[in-house]
Amino acid sequence: MKLNQNYANLKDSYLFSTIAKKAAAHIEANSNAEVIRLGIGDVTRPLPAAAIEAMQGAVTDMSQAATFKGYGPEQGYPFLREAIRDYYATKGVTLDANEIFVGDGAKSDIGNILDIFAKDNNVIIPDPVYPAYLDANVMDGRPIYYIQGNEENGFLPMPGAIEAQNIKPHIIYMCSPNNPTGATYNKEQLKAWVDYALANKAVILFDAAYECFITNDSLPTSIFEIEGATKCAIEICSLSKVAGFTGVRCGYTIISKELVVDGTSLAAMWLRRQTTKFNGVSYIVQKGAAAALSPEGLKQCRENVEYYLENAKLISKTLTELGIWHTSGNAPYIWLKCPQGLSSWEFFDKLLAEANIVGTPGAGFGSCGEGFFRLSAFNTRENVEKAMERIRKVF
Amino acid sequence: MKLNQNYANLKDSYLFSTIAKKAAAHIEANSNAEVIRLGIGDVTRPLPAAAIEAMQGAVTDMSQAATFKGYGPEQGYPFLREAIRDYYATKGVTLDANEIFVGDGAKSDIGNILDIFAKDNNVIIPDPVYPAYLDANVMDGRPIYYIQGNEENGFLPMPGAIEAQNIKPHIIYMCSPNNPTGATYNKEQLKAWVDYALANKAVILFDAAYECFITNDSLPTSIFEIEGATKCAIEICSLSKVAGFTGVRCGYTIISKELVVDGTSLAAMWLRRQTTKFNGVSYIVQKGAAAALSPEGLKQCRENVEYYLENAKLISKTLTELGIWHTSGNAPYIWLKCPQGLSSWEFFDKLLAEANIVGTPGAGFGSCGEGFFRLSAFNTRENVEKAMERIRKVF
Numbered sequence: 001m002k003l004n005q006n007y008a009n010l011k012d013s014y015l016f017s018t019i020a021k022k023a024a025a026h027i028e029a030n031s032n033a034e035v036i037r038l039g040i041g042d043v044t045r046p047l048p049a050a051a052i053e054a055m056q057g058a059v060t061d062m063s064q065a066a067t068f069k070g071y072g073p074e075q076g077y078p079f080l081r082e083a084i085r086d087y088y089a090t091k092g093v094t095l096d097a098n099e100i101f102v103g104d105g106a107k108s109d110i111g112n113i114l115d116i117f118a119k120d121n122n123v124i125i126p127d128p129v130y131p132a133y134l135d136a137n138v139m140d141g142r143p144i145y146y147i148q149g150n151e152e153n154g155f156l157p158m159p160g161a162i163e164a165q166n167i168k169p170h171i172i173y174m175c176s177p178n179n180p181t182g183a184t185y186n187k188e189q190l191k192a193w194v195d196y197a198l199a200n201k202a203v204i205l206f207d208a209a210y211e212c213f214i215t216n217d218s219l220p221t222s223i224f225e226i227e228g229a230t231k232c233a234i235e236i237c238s239l240s241k242v243a244g245f246t247g248v249r250c251g252y253t254i255i256s257k258e259l260v261v262d263g264t265s266l267a268a269m270w271l272r273r274q275t276t277k278f279n280g281v282s283y284i285v286q287k288g289a290a291a292a293l294s295p296e297g298l299k300q301c302r303e304n305v306e307y308y309l310e311n312a313k314l315i316s317k318t319l320t321e322l323g324i325w326h327t328s329g330n331a332p333y334i335w336l337k338c339p340q341g342l343s344s345w346e347f348f349d350k351l352l353a354e355a356n357i358v359g360t361p362g363a364g365f366g367s368c369g370e371g372f373f374r375l376s377a378f379n380t381r382e383n384v385e386k387a388m389e390r391i392r393k394v395f
Numbered sequence: 396m397k398l399n400q401n402y403a404n405l406k407d408s409y410l411f412s413t414i415a416k417k418a419a420a421h422i423e424a425n426s427n428a429e430v431i432r433l434g435i436g437d438v439t440r441p442l443p444a445a446a447i448e449a450m451q452g453a454v455t456d457m458s459q460a461a462t463f464k465g466y467g468p469e470q471g472y473p474f475l476r477e478a479i480r481d482y483y484a485t486k487g488v489t490l491d492a493n494e495i496f497v498g499d500g501a502k503s504d505i506g507n508i509l510d511i512f513a514k515d516n517n518v519i520i521p522d523p524v525y526p527a528y529l530d531a532n533v534m535d536g537r538p539i540y541y542i543q544g545n546e547e548n549g550f551l552p553m554p555g556a557i558e559a560q561n562i563k564p565h566i567i568y569m570c571s572p573n574n575p576t577g578a579t580y581n582k583e584q585l586k587a588w589v590d591y592a593l594a595n596k597a598v599i600l601f602d603a604a605y606e607c608f609i610t611n612d613s614l615p616t617s618i619f620e621i622e623g624a625t626k627c628a629i630e631i632c633s634l635s636k637v638a639g640f641t642g643v644r645c646g647y648t649i650i651s652k653e654l655v656v657d658g659t660s661l662a663a664m665w666l667r668r669q670t671t672k673f674n675g676v677s678y679i680v681q682k683g684a685a686a687a688l689s690p691e692g693l694k695q696c697r698e699n700v701e702y703y704l705e706n707a708k709l710i711s712k713t714l715t716e717l718g719i720w721h722t723s724g725n726a727p728y729i730w731l732k733c734p735q736g737l738s739s740w741e742f743f744d745k746l747l748a749e750a751n752i753v754g755t756p757g758a759g760f761g762s763c764g765e766g767f768f769r770l771s772a773f774n775t776r777e778n779v780e781k782a783m784e785r786i787r788k789v790f
Contacts, residue, residue: 063447
C-alpha cells in the first residue's frame with residue numbers, strides 16, 4: 001500500500017501555533033498583561049436573530065415525525081438555493097438556483113473542487129493569500145506558480161504577472177477582497193482577468209468569502225458581475241463572514257451551466273463529486289442560512305458587518321495619524337507596512353511586548369507578506385479603542 | 396486546462412431515479428394506489444429528546460456574545476470526541492480522544508480519506524455493497540477488484556476471494572453490518588481479515604455505519620474489538636443510524652496512533668487533510684451528537700433502533716412464513732432472494748404492481764445483487780404491517 005507521496009512536500013505551518021505560543025509566554029511572564037487579540041480572522045458577534053429563530057424552528061421540526069427531515073438533497077434544499085439566488089439578484093447577478101451548490105463552508109469547497117481537475121494543470125496563486133489554496137494543490141502534486149502582490153500594484157497582481165513568467169495558466173486563484181490584504185479588484189481589473197482566462201482557456205477559482213465588506217459600490221462583489229465570467233469562473237462563497245456562520249458552517253459554490261470544457265459541464269462534474277463524497281449540509285444549518293439571507297436577516301447581518309467596518313475605520317484612523325502605510329475600506333482587516341523597517345515577526349514581538357496586542361505577521365501569508373502585518377477588526381469596539389490607545393503610545 | 400479524465404469512466408447510476416420514475420408512473424396510472432415505500436435507507440423517527448434539547452441550547456449559545464462560538468477545532472470539539480470515546484468504551488474498545496476525527500458524515504469521510512492514499516493502490520470492494528466506495532475510487536483512477544458475496548458465503552466474502560484472483564491487496568473495503576445485505580462478520584472472520592491485512596500490509600477501510608443494529612452480542616460492532624486492527628484498519632462511522640442524524644449530518648473516523656506506514660502516521664496525514672480542506676462540523680450539530688451519545692441519549696437512541704428492528708422482525712416473519720430466503724437480525728434491512736426465479740427488477744415491478752410496495756432491487760448494489768431485493772425497516776409500524784398483509788396476499 002502506498003501513501004500519497006505529495007503530502008511529504010507540504011510545509012508545516014507554524015504561523016498560528018507560534019502566535020499562540022508567543023502570546024502564552026508573554027502572558028505568563030507578565031501576569032498583569034491584559035492582552036487584546038486582533039490576530040484572528042473569526043467573527044465575534046452573535047448570529048442575526050432571524051437565523052437563531054429559524055434554527056430553533058428547524059430543531060423543533062426534527063423533534064416530531066411529521067416535520068422530521070432525513071437525508072436532504074446533496075446540492076442543498078431549494079429554499080436555500082433560492083435565497084442565495086435572490087441575494088445575488090441584489091448584486092445585479094442573475095443565477096439559476098440549479099447553478100448553486102450548498103456546502104459546509106468555503107474551505108471545504110475550495111479544497112474539494114480540485115477533484116474535478118487533472119493533476120498536471122498549472123496553478124496560479126497570488127502572494128500573499130489565504131494559505132489553504134497552496135496546500136490543497138501540493139497534496140495533488142500540481143505545479144504551482146505565484147503572482148506577486150506588493151505596494152506598487154496595491155496587492156492586486158494582474159495577468160501580466162503570469163505572462164512575465166512565461167507560464168501557461170490553467171487554474172487561477174483569485175481572492176477579492178483579499179485575505180489578508182483587503183485589496184479588492186475593480187470591474188476593469190476583473191474584466192481583464194476574465195478576458196485573459198477566456199483567451200487562455202483557464203479556469204478562475206474566485207473566492208468571494210469577504211464580499212460583504214465591500215463598501216465602495218463601484219467594486220464588484222461577485223465575479224459574475226463581469227461579462228464572460230460564467231464561461232470561465234467558479235465562485236466560492238460563504239455565510240461565515242456575512243452572517244457570522246464560522247461555527248455554524250455553510251457556504252456555496254456557483255458554477256454556471258455555461259462553464260463547459262471539451263464538451264463537459266463542470267457543474268455536472270461537481271454535482272457528481274458531491275453526490276459521491278458529500279451528503280448535504282445539516283437541515284438546521286440550511287434553515288438558518290436561508291433566514292440570514294432573507295431581507296430581514298440581511299438587515300441584521302448588515303448591522304454586524306457595519307460594526308466590524310467601524311472597528312476597521314478606527315484602526316485605519318490611528319495608523320493614518322501615525323503615518324503608517326496601510327490598506328483599508330473593503331475588509332475586516334487592516335494590512336499595514338511594519339514601521340521602522342521591522343520585519344513581520346519583529347513587529348509582532350514589539351506589538352506584543354509593548355502594547356499587549358496580538359496580530360498576525362504578514363509573512364505567514366506568503367513571502368510577499370514579509371514586512372507587513374494584519375490587524376483584524378473582529379473584536380469589540382471597546383477592545384479596539386483600547387488597542388488603538390496603546391498603539392498611539394508605542395509608535 | 397485539463398479535467399479529471401477519470402470522471403468519464405463513472406457509470407451513471409439510475410437506480411434511485413428509475414425507482415422514483417416507476418413509482419410515479421404507477422401512482423399516476425392507479426390513482427387510488429396507496430404506495431408504501433420500503434425502499435429508502437433513511438430513518439423516519441424524530442431525533443432523541445436529549446439531542447433536541449442540546450441543539451436548542453446550542454442555538455441559544457449562538458445568540459449571545461458571551462456564549463457565541465466561531466471556528467471550532469477541525470478535528471471536532473473535545474466534548475464530542477470524548478463522548479465518542481466513551482461510547483466505544485461501552486463496546487470494550489479503548490480509544491484516545493485524539494484518535495477520533497469528527498466529520499459531517501460517513502459518506503464524506505469515506506470519500507475524502509482516499510486523499511491520503513496513492514492513486515495506484517489496488518482496491519478491493521465487496522459485491523454487493525454501498526455504491527459510493529466504487530465511484531470515489533473510479534474518480535481517482537485506482538484499479539478496482541471485487542470479492543463476491545453470495546448465498547454460499549452468507550454474503551460475507553473472505554480473504555480467499557482475493558487470493559483466488561491473485562491480486563496484491565492495498566485498500567480493502569469492509570461494511571459490517573453490510574448495506575444492503577445486513578450480513579455481519581463474526582470475530583473469527585474479522586480476525587482473519589485483520590491478520591490478512593497485516594500480512595499483506597494492506598489497509599482496511601471499515602464502514603461501521605450500521606453497528607447499532609447488531610443484536611447478537613457475540614458479533615463485533617467495531618473492528619477495533621479485534622487484536623491487531625489498530626495497526627491496519629481505519630473505522631468510519633456515523634450518527635445517522637444510531638441517532639437518526641441523516642439530516643443533521645455528523646460522523647467520525649477513527650485512526651489509531653499505531654497505524655503507521657513507511658514511518659508515516661495515517662492519523663497525522665488525515666488531520667492535515669482535514670485542516671486543509673475542512674473546517675469542522677457545526678457547533679450546534681456537535682452539541683446534539685454529544686447529547687445523543689450520553690447515557691440518557693443512548694437510551695433514547697436505543698428505543699428508535701428497537702422500533703426499526705421490530706419492523707425488520709415483522710418483515711422477516713412474513714418472508715419465513717412464505718418460504719422466501721432472506722437474511723435478517725442485525726440490520727434495518729431485509730435482504731431476500733426474489734421468489735419464482737424473478738430478477739431484481741422483475742420482482743420490483745411485481746411488488747409495485749400487485750402490492751403497491753416500493754423496494755430496492757439488489758442488482759443496484761452490484762452484479763452479485765442480481766436476483767435479490769432489499770426491503771427497508773425504516774417506516775412506521777402501521778405501514779410495515781400493512782405492507783406485510785399485502786405481500787402475504789400476493790405470494
